[in-house]
Amino acid sequence: MTDITNNTILKLNSNVVKRFEYNLKDGTMILCNMKNFDFWFGNYASKELISLINGENTINDIYSELLSNYKQEDYETVMEALNNIIEDLYEKHFIEVVNND
Secondary structure (H helix, E strand, O other): OOOOOOOOEEOOOOOOEEEEEOOOOOOEEEEEEEOEEEEEEEEEHHHHHHHOOOOEEEEEHHHHHHHHHOOOOHHHHHHHHHHOOOOHHHHHOEEEEEOOO
């Protein structure tokens, strides 16, 4: 991912609102960029990820927290999924970098 390292801190773009719908497809995370009305949809696992993107946690903090919920053999699959979600949110301007040490 461009510009993002383990020490990078991310936050939601100030134009983004979030909502979690518990009854939509067994739980759906919805982000909307109010500036351009782009939408992003995710599942319950993405809700946990997005709650940790708060302008305080580093990527390493976020991944450590989330990976503690998975078995060792799942790490590679989970890491790939997390990287893909973060890259997608970053490229579509739903999240932004706070720092980049």
